[in-house]
Amino acid sequence: MDQAKLKKLGLRLFEINAFKFGDFQMKVGINSPVYFDLRVIVSYPDVMDTIADLLTEFIKTMKVDTGVHLCGVPYTALPIATLISVKANQPMLIRRKETKNYGTKKLIEGKFSAGDKCLIIEDVVTSGSSILDTVNDLRSEGLVVTDAIVVVDREQGGAKNTEEKGVKMHSLFTLSYLLNTLLEAGRIEEKTVQSVARYIESAQIRSDGSFIKQDVKVVNSLNRLGMTFETRAAFAVCPIARELMKLIASKKTTLCLAADLSTSDEILNLVEKAGPYICILKTHADIVDDYSEAFIKSLQSLAEKHNFMIMEDRKFADIGSTVALQYSNGPFRIADWADLVTVHSLPGQGILKGLRMVLNNCTQPKGAFLLAEMSSQGNLVSPQYSAATIKMATETDAEFVAGIVCQSPGLVTFPGLLQLTPGVKIEQGVDELDQQYSTPEYVVSEKGADICVVGRGILNSKNPEHTAKLYRDRLWEAYCVRILKYDV
Ligand code: S5P
Numbered sequence: 001m002d003q004a005k006l007k008k009l010g011l012r013l014f015e016i017n018a019f020k021f022g023d024f025q026m027k028v029g030i031n032s033p034v035y036f037d038l039r040v041i042v043s044y045p046d047v048m049d050t051i052a053d054l055l056t057e058f059i060k061t062m063k064v065d066t067g068v069h070l071c072g073v074p075y076t077a078l079p080i081a082t083l084i085s086v087k088a089n090q091p092m093l094i095r096r097k098e099t100k101n102y103g104t105k106k107l108i109e110g111k112f113s114a115g116d117k118c119l120i121i122e123d124v125v126t127s128g129s130s131i132l133d134t135v136n137d138l139r140s141e142g143l144v145v146t147d148a149i150v151v152v153d154r155e156q157g158g159a160k161n162t163e164e165k166g167v168k169m170h171s172l173f174t175l176s177y178l179l180n181t182l183l184e185a186g187r188i189e190e191k192t193v194q195s196v197a198r199y200i201e202s203a204q205i206r207s208d209g210s211f212i213k214q215d216v217k218v219v220n221s222l223n224r225l226g227m228t229f230e231t232r233a234a235f236a237v238c239p240i241a242r243e244l245m246k247l248i249a250s251k252k253t254t255l256c257l258a259a260d261l262s263t264s265d266e267i268l269n270l271v272e273k274a275g276p277y278i279c280i281l282k283t284h285a286d287i288v289d290d291y292s293e294a295f296i297k298s299l300q301s302l303a304e305k306h307n308f309m310i311m312e313d314r315k316f317a318d319i320g321s322t323v324a325l326q327y328s329n330g331p332f333r334i335a336d337w338a339d340l341v342t343v344h345s346l347p348g349q350g351i352l353k354g355l356r357m358v359l360n361n362c363t364q365p366k367g368a369f370l371l372a373e374m375s376s377q378g379n380l381v382s383p384q385y386s387a388a389t390i391k392m393a394t395e396t397d398a399e400f401v402a403g404i405v406c407q408s409p410g411l412v413t414f415p416g417l418l419q420l421t422p423g424v425k426i427e428q429g430v431d432e433l434d435q436q437y438s439t440p441e442y443v444v445s446e447k448g449a450d451i452c453v454v455g456r457g458i459l460n461s462k463n464p465e466h467t468a469k470l471y472r473d474r475l476w477e478a479y480c481v482r483i484l485k486y487d488v
Contacts, residue, residue, distance in 0.1 A: 001057065009050050010173060010181040016044055017398070019152075019178070021192055021235060022414040023223045026126075031413075032203070033196050033222040034175065036152060038076050038123040052083035054172055055121070055149055059088050062147065062170070064119060069093045069112055069143070073122040073134045080151070081121040093118060093143075095134050107137050114142025122150040125169065127205040128158035135167055152178070155200050161207035175200060189234060195222050224415040225448055226486020235416035240339060240367035241402035244309060244418065248279050248451070251307060254444075254479055255472045256280035256420065258313070258455030262287050264295035271299065274458065274468035275306030280340065282311045282453060285332040296337045312338035315371065317346055320354025328358045335359065335366070342405060343368045345389035352397040359400075367402035372411055375423030377434040386411055393417065409448025421449035424471075425457040440471060444478035445485075 013019060017040060024035040041047045071093045072081030078094070085092040093110035112118075118138050122131050135145045145167060153159060153171035162169050179196055182188045204212040224232065229249040236242035248254055257278045259267045267288065271281055281303065285291055303310055312334045316323040323343075327335045334341060335358045343351055352368065359366055372389035373381050390411055393401040403418030404411060412419045425437035437457075443449045454471050461467035 001054070001061075005050070006054065006172070006177075007181045007184075009047070009054065010178050011185055011187065012044075012047055012050075013038075013041075013178075014182055014187060016040055016047065017237070018047075020414070021188065021196070021222055022416070024413065031223075033192075033199050034154075036124045036154070038151060041076075042079055048079065048083060051080055051151060051172070052087055055080065055151070056084050056087045058149055058170060058172065059084065059090070059119070064090070065117065066090070067116070069110065069116060069118040071095055071108075071118050071120055071134065071138060073120060073130050076123040077121045077151075080123065084121065090119075093138070095137050108141050108143075112141075112143060116143055118143045118145050120145060120148035120167070122148060124152045124154065125150045125158035125162075125171070126154045126156050127207050127209055128161040128169070129207050129209065131158070131162055131167065131169070132165055132207055135162075135165065157204045157206065157212065161205075165207075189231065191231065192222065222415060223486055224412060224417075224419075224450075225409065226483055227415050228483060229450075232415040235414070236402075237398045237416050238367050238400060238402045240309075240365040241416065241418055243365060244279065244340075244402060247307065247309070251279060252476055253277055253279050253472045254449075254451050254475045255468065256282050256311070256451050256453045257458060257468065258282045258422070258453050259459075260284055260287065260455050261459065262289050264288055264290050264292065264298075268295070268298050268302070270459070270464055271302050271306075273465035275302055275308060277468040277472040278306075278308050280309050280311050280451060282313050283338075284313050285334065291331065300337060309339040310337065311340035311342065311369070313342045314338075315342050315344055316351060316355065317344040318351070319347055320350035320357070322354070323347075323351055324354040324358050327355050335362070338366070339364075340367050340369060340402060343370050345370050345372065345385075345392050349392055349396060352392070352400055356397060356400050366400075368400055369403045369405050369418075369420050370401055371405040373406040373408060375407060375421075375436055377430055377436050403450070407447055409446065412448065418450045419448055420451045420453060421447055422453035422455075424449075424452045424454045426470075431456075440474040441478045444475060445482050450479075 018038050019036040021034055024032050026032045068090055070081045070085050070090050072078040074097045081092055093108050093112060095108055120131055120134060131148050138145050148167050148169050150169060150171045152173045154175050159169045179193045183193050229245040233242045233245040255278045257274050259270055259281055261267050314334060370389050370393050372386040393404060403420050405420045407421060421443050423436050424440055424443050428438050430436050443452050452475050458464050458467045
């Protein structure tokens with residue numbers, strides 16, 4: 001096997017998000033620090049081609065007879081098996097997954113006779129149960145199955161489980177090989193490798209999905225809530241999220257100031273004082289009576305001087321073509337100056353596509369925070385809507401989504417995404433217009449906030465500079481406590 005080609009493919013799979021690290025809920029019950037989704041490869045013909053090439057080479061080394069059928073485990077492995085079948089000139093069979101609903105339809109499609117041999121192709125193997133399901137169906141039709149070829153073996157017992165049923169598994173990659181390849185290339189840290197290794201060692205699975213070790217409890221050290229911003233920066237898919245994490249780590253502040261004041265002088269005065277304590281200045285350009293280009297220029301020089309980012313809290317909520325115009329045109333020309341913007345997920349993926357279109361020729365990194373929940377009492381957001389928002393954030397436009405605006409700790413599991421949480425005040429409570437507040441400590445430790453938005457808690461204080469520092473200190477302390485709590 002050509003090791004250089006194999007390693008290059010491993011890195012490419014990581015690059016296209018075919019696997020990622022974080023804290024992922026798995027079918028088997030406990031969360032995994034690594035997640036594979038090889039379904040994405042169909043969108044990358046170069047990857048499909050290389051995988052098929054390498055697997056074809058593999059088959060050659062196994063000296064498989066020319067008449068042996070190939071059968072991909074539905075669904076991800078089907079196109080892979082098709083390519084290999086053509087390249088290696090081996091016939092193919094297709095196993096139906098849903099015969100029950102079709103009644104008279106055959107279980108196995110293709111031309112074969114009882115006693116023929118069949119080689120299984122699979123993408124990712126955890127316990128090996130999917131391979132065994134396919135093997136059972138093939139065997140029930142009289143086919144002989146002794147070997148399976150897989151792209152990735154997660155090393156959680158699949159090889160042993162299939163071997164017990166008379167099927168030898170041959171893998172292109174083991175998870176350990178992929179981890180070492182990424183480590184060698186400087187794409188992940190030693191800590192990540194160890195964390196995944198600990199998980200794999202503990203979470204060995206039988207083919208029925210049960211764990212071999214009783215009471216398996218693996219503390220996932222890739223849980224976002226227990227990770228430092230320095231470490232998380234390496235996980236960020238969105239370049240500006242990575243920069244922001246580094247900024248937060250070096251400036252030691254997670255405070256986002258909501259400068260909801262209506263004159264530019266008031267805002268500039270406030271920011272001059274609070275600038276040293278914040279990582280983001282959040283604006284609502286449409287509430288500033290004397291909004292002007294000069295005002296924006298002054299804000300930008302303050303951002304430069306005090307090292308913070310500017311977020312325009314525009315809460316875009318329209319169709320792609322309209323938000324593109326709202327982002328680039330009109331009196332505010334937001335795309336020209338805002339590092340970050342807030343965006344509702346309501347219209348679907350098109351809203352992100354529309355905003356990104358504006359940035360086609362932009363050299364500055366820019367990003368969005370998607371609203372998955374709101375802080376106001378009686379808001380109409382449902383758990384399904386929030387979950388769908390997270391999916392939207394991590395799919396095709398992941399490079400543009402820096403984080404999520406939300407209130408619950410379980411939504412953001414990927415350490416590369418930032419959680420921004422408004423509704424923060426020293427005194428908890430509800431205002432006369434239904435805004436709900438929690439204390440800085442509660443928001444960080446119980447709500448899982450990374451960055452906390454404080455507006456009137458600072459704006460209405462007698463000494464905003466002093467108060468901004470107080471919020472900064474309390475939020476940073478709460479973050480340090482949270483990291484320690486999860487430390488393993
Ligand atoms: O759910 C939300 C989302 C946002 S961005 N709830 C919010 O309050 N916000 C914004 O955070 C809101 O627009 C305001 O600018 C800030 C909260 O201000 P405060 O004065 O209530 O702290």
